[in-house]
Amino acid sequence: MHLPFRATTSTITPSKILRRNRKERYLSWAFALPALTLLLIFLIIPFLLAIYFSLTNQRLAPEPLPTSFLGLRNYARMLTDDTLRRALFNNTFFGIVVVPVETGLALFLALLLNQKLRGMSVFRAIYFSPVVTPLAAISVVWAFLYNPGQGLINAFLKAISFGHLGPYTWLNDANLALPAIMFLSIWQGVGLYMIIYLAGLQNIPQSLYEAARVDGAGRWHQLWYITLPQLRNTTFFVMIATTVQAFKLYTQVEVMTQGGPGSATVTVIWYMVNQGIHHLHVGYASAIAVVFFLLVLIRIIPILRYVVAAEKREE
Numbered sequence: 001m002h003l004p005f006r007a008t009t010s011t012i013t014p015s016k017i018l019r020r021n022r023k024e025r026y027l028s029w030a031f032a033l034p035a036l037t038l039l040l041i042f043l044i045i046p047f048l049l050a051i052y053f054s055l056t057n058q059r060l061a062p063e064p065l066p067t068s069f070l071g072l073r074n075y076a077r078m079l080t081d082d083t084l085r086r087a088l089f090n091n092t093f094f095g096i097v098v099v100p101v102e103t104g105l106a107l108f109l110a111l112l113l114n115q116k117l118r119g120m121s122v123f124r125a126i127y128f129s130p131v132v133t134p135l136a137a138i139s140v141v142w143a144f145l146y147n148p149g150q151g152l153i154n155a156f157l158k159a160i161s162f163g164h165l166g167p168y169t170w171l172n173d174a175n176l177a178l179p180a181i182m183f184l185s186i187w188q189g190v191g192l193y194m195i196i197y198l199a200g201l202q203n204i205p206q207s208l209y210e211a212a213r214v215d216g217a218g219r220w221h222q223l224w225y226i227t228l229p230q231l232r233n234t235t236f237f238v239m240i241a242t243t244v245q246a247f248k249l250y251t252q253v254e255v256m257t258q259g260g261p262g263s264a265t266v267t268v269i270w271y272m273v274n275q276g277i278h279h280l281h282v283g284y285a286s287a288i289a290v291v292f293f294l295l296v297l298i299r300i301i302p303i304l305r306y307v308v309a310a311e312k313r314e315e
Contacts, residue, residue: 047293054287060280074287084288087268088295090178094185094267095246095299102186102193102242103235109190110197111227124198128191135188139255142184146170146256171257174264181252181265189245193238200234201227236307240300247296268292 054074058067078084113124130138145151154167170180208226217225228235250269253259259266259274268288276285 047290050286050289052286053283054290056283058283058286060276060282070283074284075291077284078287078291083263083266084268084271086263087266087271090265091247091249091267094178094182094249095243098182098185098246099239099242102190103238105186106190106193106238107197107231107235109194110201111223113194114198114201124195127194130188131192133188135251136255138188139184139252143171143256146180148172172261174261177257177261177265181249181256184252184256185245185249189242193242196238197231197234200231204230232310233307236303240303243299243303244296247292247299 055069055071056067057070109127113120113127145153148154148167148169151167151170153170157165158167168176170176204227208230209222212222212226248269249267250273253265253267253270254273257265259270269292272285272288272292275281275288
């Protein structure tokens with residue numbers, strides 16, 4: 001004779017639930033502690049110090065003037081600084097051009113390389129190789145390529161135009177220097193965002209494309225109604241990353257032009273470093289850093305808010 005099955009459950013008391021929740025909370029903080037420590041040391045504390053220094057006449061060398069409190073004088077000085085105004089314009093113009101071009105080109109390359117063909121991994125490695133190459137070394141090489149007398153770029157333009165184009169003094173011409181740096185920056189950075197788009201493309205369910213083909217949708221309709229909507233979050237991430245990189249423009253300027261000719265290629269980061277290191281004006285450089293951080297934050301917040309709103313609409 002079989003006895004009827006009787007389910008048994010362990011008694012879960014509120015005290016056990018409380019202990020388990022406390023344990024999970026402590027464990028989560030333990031995992032987050034290393035990252036939070038690094039964030040505190042390398043981001044929060046330096047930013048607070050920058051705010052403090054921006055209110056003083058802090059210098060790298062304490063002599064001959066001692067450090068004294070200036071209040072908002074450094075910020076008032078920024079309002080009349082023509083070089084800083086030009087740097088803000090250059091950064092803005094750089095971002096307006098580079099962000100959409102680099103994002104679109106990365107998506108285009110990702111679509112081309114998202115094919116199951118032999119040798120695709122080789123092409124992916126070729127496009128990605130500039131990303132892992134030190135930017136300083138790339139800038140030196142491109143400075144030689146832009147050389148007006150012996151550079152390959154002028155030689156190429158002269159060859160394809162049968163001598164009607166060039167030579168151009170790319171880095172010594174106020175109208176060409178910044179576009180030349182833009183072209184280099186797009187070439188160097190597009191490989192990283194191409195890989196990010198490739199990861200997004202490979203996460204799109206193939207069943208969506210199969211259903212679209214059954215319904216008679218062509219490649220353009222699949223791209224417009226399936227691929228691009230599915231890559232929306234990826235695109236937002238790429239736009240934020242490229243925007244931050246555009247505002248961080250420094251290495252190319254320092255290696256290739258040092259802000260010249262005149263102030264044609266001066267950027268905010270380059271000008272800030274120049275004021276703090278070369279002119280020893282740490283207080284003024286700190287004020288530039290604080291204001292620039294706020295400007296970048298204001299530029300990125302609308303994109304983040306749009307992403308959050310889009311996620312809520314989907315839910």
